Amino acid sequence: MSIEQLAETAQAMVAAGKGIIAIDESTATIAKRFAGVGIENSEENRRRYRELLLTTPNLNQYISGAIMFDETIRQSTSDGVPFAKYMSDNGMIPGIKVDKGTHNLAGFPGEVVTEGLDGLRARLEEYYKLGARFCKWRAVINIGEDIPTGTCIDANSHALARYAALCQEQGLVPMVEPEVIMDGSHDIDECFQVTEVVLRSLFASLVEQNVVLEGTILKASMVVPGTTSGEKVSIEEVAAATLQCLKSTVPAILPGIVFLSGGQSDEDATAHLNAMNQMGPNPWPLSFSYGRAMQAAALKLWSQDLVNNFAAAQKTVFARAKDNGLAALGQWKSAA
Numbered sequence: 435m436s437i438e439q440l441a442e443t444a445q446a447m448v449a450a451g452k453g454i455i456a457i458d459e460s461t462a463t464i465a466k467r468f469a470g471v472g473i474e475n476s477e478e479n480r481r482r483y484r485e486l487l488l489t490t491p492n493l494n495q496y497i498s499g500a501i502m503f504d505e506t507i508r509q510s511t512s513d514g515v516p517f518a519k520y521m522s523d524n525g526m527i528p529g530i531k532v533d534k535g536t537h538n539l540a541g542f543p544g545e546v547v548t549e550g551l552d553g554l555r556a557r558l559e560e561y562y563k564l565g566a567r568f569c570k571w572r573a574v575i576n577i578g579e580d581i582p583t584g585t586c587i588d589a590n591s592h593a594l595a596r597y598a599a600l601c602q603e604q605g606l607v608p609m610v611e612p613e614v615i616m617d618g619s620h621d622i623d624e625c626f627q628v629t630e631v632v633l634r635s636l637f638a639s640l641v642e643q644n645v646v647l648e649g650t651i652l653k654a655s656m657v658v659p660g661t662t663s664g665e666k667v668s669i670e671e672v673a674a675a676t677l678q679c680l681k682s683t684v685p686a687i688l689p690g691i692v693f694l695s696g697g698q699s700d701e702d703a704t705a706h707l708n709a710m711n712q713m714g715p716n717p718w719p720l721s722f723s724y725g726r727a728m729q730a731a732a733l734k735l736w737s738q739d740l741v742n743n744f745a746a747a748q749k750t751v752f753a754r755a756k757d758n759g760l761a762a763l764g765q766w767k768s769a770a
């Protein structure tokens with residue numbers, strides 16, 4: 435796989451007015467999401483739900499690709515078409531989450547490191563054969579008293595860079611996701627400082643491990659105050675702080691940055707992305723890779739009647755995709 439092909443895939447992931455739908459919740463995470471709305475966490479319900487999301491009519495107008503979980507990439511539509519094939523046939527790029535989740539970082543209470551490097555080369559080979567063309571690995575950085583430590587940041591950056599190099603070796607575009615978690619009483623300035631250190635460390639590690647930035651996508655968290663800080667900030671303040679942080683840390687050669695929603699309301703996630711694009715031109719396309727902010731409304735509606743609300747829930751998915759697609763162009767208008 436040439437660098438040009440990796441770069442082409444990466445650029446297609448952030449094509450103008452399009453973003454990614456993250457449907458890669460691990461079995462434990464989807465269990466939480468289903469429990470929140472009273473859906474039984476069975477394999478068939480998970481398959482049917484992912485089918486609802488992926489077969490939303492005209493989704494490809496605003497969605498360039500989807501990140502799946504290991505179970506999902508092995509599942510098919512009710513008509514027996516593997517999800518990855520369904521996506522490629524419908525102009526969307528199949529992606530796969532390849533990390534094996536976070537684990538306590540030994541010796542550093544309150545901090546975690548993402549695992550999954552052992553045997554990764556063989557797993558990537560298989561995912562490529564199953565149709566995946568990009569991957570995702572999420573590192574988690576918590577803010578609290580005396581954390582994050584430099585050790586935790588370095589350990590996670592190193593793992594992200596090792597993962598990214600392996601992906602590129604196997605012809606897969608790595609999406610690197612260092613999520614600075616919103617939970618906590620820290621203010622927006624602290625989130626800014628932590629995010630800045632994390633991104634500097636990540637890009638230093640990527641370069642050290644010979645990762646080709648032209649074939650890499652960053653999945654970033656926004657610079658926001660901690661959820662229990664009580665600090666009130668405007669949409670424009672979040673957008674300006676996030677942009678400043680990214681501009682001072684992310685090389686302009688990167689093909690694009692997509693954001694996670696991290697527990698923000700649907701409206702905030704869209705409004706923040708829209709504001710950042712209105713503040714452009716920016717060095718890279720800025721788009722979305724939302725999980726909850728793409729799905730929450732649809733999941734709630736579907737949970738009320740798994741049979742009869744299927745099509746209505748898909749309309750909700752389409753509406754969220756459209757809102758976020760417009761926000762990726764800075765053309766979204768709040769209904770409020």
Ligand SMILES: O=P(O)(O)OC[C@H]1O[C@](O)(COP(=O)(O)O)[C@@H](O)[C@@H]1O
Pocket residue numbers: 456457458459460461462463464501535572611694695696697723724725726727
């Ligand atoms: O903990 P898990 O199961 O890996 O899931 C983490 C989730 O966080 C994300 O990275 C971002 O999702 P949100 O937009 O909901 O924050 C998703 O891609 C993923 O499903």
